[in-house]
Amino acid sequence: MNKLLGPALTLPAVTFIAVGFVLPVLILLSEAVTVNGAFSLSPLIGFFRDPGSVEVFWRTIRLSGLVTLTSAVVGYATALAIVDSSPSARGRLIGTLILPLMVSPVARTYAWVVVLGRTGLVNLVVVGLGLSPEPLRLLFTETAVFIGLVQLLLPLMVLSLVSALENIPADVVPAARVLGAGWFTTFFKVTLPLTREGLVIGGTLVFTGALTAYITPAILGGSKVLMLETLLYQRIRVTNDIAAAGVIAIILVVLSITANVLLKRVAGGRSQ
Amino acid sequence: MSDPRYLALDNLTLAYGGSVAVQDLSLTVKQGELIALLGPSGCGKTTTMRAIAGLMPVAGGTVTLAGRDLTHLAPNKRGIGLVFQSYALFPHLSVEDNVAFGLKLKGVPAAERAARVKNALARVDLAHLADRLPKALSGGQQQRVALARSIVVEPGLLLLDEPLSNLDARLRLEMRSELARLQRELGITMIYVTHDQAEALALADRIVVMRAGKIEQQGTPEEIYERPVSSFVARFMGFENCFALEEHKLVGAGGVLPAPAGASSAGLAWRPRGVQLGSGPHQGEVLGASYQGQSVEYLIQSAAGPIKAEADSSAPRHAVGATVAFDLPLSSAAPLTSVD
Amino acid sequence: MMPRWLRWAILALVMIFLIGPFFVIAAAALHGGETLAFPPKDLTLKWVWKVFEVESFRASFGLSILLAIGGTALALVLGVPAAYALDRFRPKGSEAIRLMVTAPIIVPGIIVGLALLRYLVIPVDLPMIAALFVAHTALLIPYAVRVVSASLANLRVDIEEAAVLLGCSRIGAFVRVTLPNIKSGIFAAFILGFVTSFNQVPISLFLAGPGVSTLPIDMLWFMEFTYDPSVAALSALLALMSMAVVLVAERLLGFSRYV
Numbered sequence: 039m040n041k042l043l044g045p046a047l048t049l050p051a052v053t054f055i056a057v058g059f060v061l062p063v064l065i066l067l068s069e070a071v072t073v074n075g076a077f078s079l080s081p082l083i084g085f086f087r088d089p090g091s092v093e094v095f096w097r098t099i100r101l102s103g104l105v106t107l108t109s110a111v112v113g114y115a116t117a118l119a120i121v122d123s124s125p126s127a128r129g130r131l132i133g134t135l136i137l138p139l140m141v142s143p144v145a146r147t148y149a150w151v152v153v154l155g156r157t158g159l160v161n162l163v164v165v166g167l168g169l170s171p172e173p174l175r176l177l178f179t180e181t182a183v184f185i186g187l188v189q190l191l192l193p194l195m196v197l198s199l200v201s202a203l204e205n206i207p208a209d210v211v212p213a214a215r216v217l218g219a220g221w222f223t224t225f226f227k228v229t230l231p232l233t234r235e236g237l238v239i240g241g242t243l244v245f246t247g248a249l250t251a252y253i254t255p256a257i258l259g260g261s262k263v264l265m266l267e268t269l270l271y272q273r274i275r276v277t278n279d280i281a282a283a284g285v286i287a288i289i290l291v292v293l294s295i296t297a298n299v300l301l302k303r304v305a306g307g308r309s310q
Numbered sequence: 311m312s313d314p315r316y317l318a319l320d321n322l323t324l325a326y327g328g329s330v331a332v333q334d335l336s337l338t339v340k341q342g343e344l345i346a347l348l349g350p351s352g353c354g355k356t357t358t359m360r361a362i363a364g365l366m367p368v369a370g371g372t373v374t375l376a377g378r379d380l381t382h383l384a385p386n387k388r389g390i391g392l393v394f395q396s397y398a399l400f401p402h403l404s405v406e407d408n409v410a411f412g413l414k415l416k417g418v419p420a421a422e423r424a425a426r427v428k429n430a431l432a433r434v435d436l437a438h439l440a441d442r443l444p445k446a447l448s449g450g451q452q453q454r455v456a457l458a459r460s461i462v463v464e465p466g467l468l469l470l471d472e473p474l475s476n477l478d479a480r481l482r483l484e485m486r487s488e489l490a491r492l493q494r495e496l497g498i499t500m501i502y503v504t505h506d507q508a509e510a511l512a513l514a515d516r517i518v519v520m521r522a523g524k525i526e527q528q529g530t531p532e533e534i535y536e537r538p539v540s541s542f543v544a545r546f547m548g549f550e551n552c553f554a555l556e557e558h559k560l561v562g563a564g565g566v567l568p569a570p571a572g573a574s575s576a577g578l579a580w581r582p583r584g585v586q587l588g589s590g591p592h593q594g595e596v597l598g599a600s601y602q603g604q605s606v607e608y609l610i611q612s613a614a615g616p617i618k619a620e621a622d623s624s625a626p627r628h629a630v631g632a633t634v635a636f637d638l639p640l641s642s643a644a645p646l647t648s649v650d
Numbered sequence: 651m652m653p654r655w656l657r658w659a660i661l662a663l664v665m666i667f668l669i670g671p672f673f674v675i676a677a678a679a680l681h682g683g684e685t686l687a688f689p690p691k692d693l694t695l696k697w698v699w700k701v702f703e704v705e706s707f708r709a710s711f712g713l714s715i716l717l718a719i720g721g722t723a724l725a726l727v728l729g730v731p732a733a734y735a736l737d738r739f740r741p742k743g744s745e746a747i748r749l750m751v752t753a754p755i756i757v758p759g760i761i762v763g764l765a766l767l768r769y770l771v772i773p774v775d776l777p778m779i780a781a782l783f784v785a786h787t788a789l790l791i792p793y794a795v796r797v798v799s800a801s802l803a804n805l806r807v808d809i810e811e812a813a814v815l816l817g818c819s820r821i822g823a824f825v826r827v828t829l830p831n832i833k834s835g836i837f838a839a840f841i842l843g844f845v846t847s848f849n850q851v852p853i854s855l856f857l858a859g860p861g862v863s864t865l866p867i868d869m870l871w872f873m874e875f876t877y878d879p880s881v882a883a884l885s886a887l888l889a890l891m892s893m894a895v896v897l898v899a900e901r902l903l904g905f906s907r908y909v
Contacts, residue, residue: 043735047732048751051732051751052747054791055750055751055791058766058787060750062768063757122657123657135668138668138669141893142848142888143849145885145888145889148675152675152882153671153674153688155686159674189667189671209394209395209398210401212363212385213398213400214400215365215384216363216364216365216385216386216388216390217459218416228400246756252759252851253852267852274764287761290758291756
């Protein structure tokens, strides 16, 4: 009886996902490698022949990488500061980090429109202090998208790192100190190696988050700074180019799955 | 002539989480001595030790080592070794690399480093496990790695925080004699924190009994064991029967008993062994008797409250419920200067 | 140990960076002028009122709520038994099942929406709302399974066995013993799912149209041709609502444990 019950309980969920998700997505992806009913890589090649598309491709990867790097550095500093705080402060700080994650990305991103716009906060300060005669054009630039993505994804990195830091056995850092290690040495030789998994997990979350972002590039980048997902939307809505959409979909899925698989490999290989 | 004030704590006050953990503590340690800080949990012994290592901020007073004022110096500049209760081995480094860690930081050249590490591992009998990771080692082995790691850098002072408490009984005894041997061979000054009086008695040149952030009594193991000054220390060292002495009466938890003649201290304490069973001026009901192998332990109701007594198994047994005569002779009592 | 000043500096800067924008939006929502500006002058609540008056916002808000509650509920109905089976029975192919059940998170939402549009809605003539419902539920199942699995993992198996020995049926044991103990896990999954669904945009992008739209998408369209502070007002309201939901959940059950 038990032999049947187990799989039976999972059946509804699995069927639902198979019909409502896996199947449609697989068909869509297959369209990107099919021309006139036959397997063909020409849509993919066509994509990479188009300089505009290639530019978007590299920009997406480049920005995502930059966002990940920045989040790692800033995130580490923040995580170290949090872990050093008293337990009660720590709880409140983590709560403060989780809160933005729960707010709609639309709202979170729109705030930057107010801050970076021509009549926004930054320009208020810049023009007000006389640093520039005219308001700076900050919106619809890669910088704006970069800032928006960092604000969106930084909490993920920090939470990941805090968890990793808290898993270091209690007296390991004091032991290193007593043996003669200064701050730098302790961080690079002890703390960093022991939190490598957390860095990878956080890094993957941030990288895939940036890669597959839509709202932030849409609001802060518009059609001037296209990323893969905004490009996809444009291709469908504006030119109804299904094939191109399928290609982008494949690229996104491949990049996304690769990042996730890499994560599992590194994290799983070291987990206890 | 070894320095009598090799390590000096003068009026040390330490605060922890808003309350005072150690109050105005003064202690000197001779070079080459092994001192045991003994006391129940919460008495401040670990806090004091961490302050000596520089892992705890000092609220008042000073810490001096060989004349150098260490009080506010960073822990990595003190030249003091610390073996943690949890061993704190670096999980990502092999045994060899763990032990070499401190030497690398000192800039010891690779060849000399390898030799010293090999030596240290041989001393603790772990040469064959040099390239293992800590998680592949047993508790006893991890403890020895922690020890090797601390002594290979030749610290001027070695602190050990309940290093044997996580080991099983047999291993603990083995490691205990290992530690004693090591200390004698290397001549390192050691401070050993423990709550186990047997360990303290076996290892220490001098025992410092701590209570609630202050030193209750310090002296040689014999002094502490035979002549405790307070009922706190007495109970810690096995004097289960402690009484205050008022007007020739022993005042206990449940009442009073006539005191033996000639007593003049504030209190008296007896070990269970020191209670004479079978004859004597007092009477009591046997509440319990438990066989311990070599001896039998009795719990006897007396006019001053329950009394623990111990007799050889070969002596005539006393049944539970029977009335037995007993005596508390002055000759086997320890005089106390304070009772609580 | 970080020196205290450094710790405060880092935390202050990062928190201002992460949280500051919310205050900016809230302030901008109160601006009296006709275009977005900061700092706000002539403080007024008229833009906030305007938000409530826009017909399409009311409709899309309603739809968003419906999708969030319905989708999460269905995701739990499907997901809890699956999580239970995976934890207690370890059927063959557990790994594959687990992968499948968590797949929706890995694939970018925009692709899911597009795929559903072309291969479910158009061929089968499925109403958009149904497609939205399917899409959202599919997205939420991984969250439901993950959170409930974590709850189950913390619950010892032997309490169910004890119940069975005392006379309960297998199902009875589940209902009377396991369910009450994973209640807070289910509640946390519900809150997480609700918020995720409500804020979700990419999946709904292709499945929304005039009249049938979720609130965030409606906002995006609105933003494209409106430049007055009402967008800021809407954003601020949305942010407040999300935070309120989470804070209440935190109060009720220490929600951050499950995230």
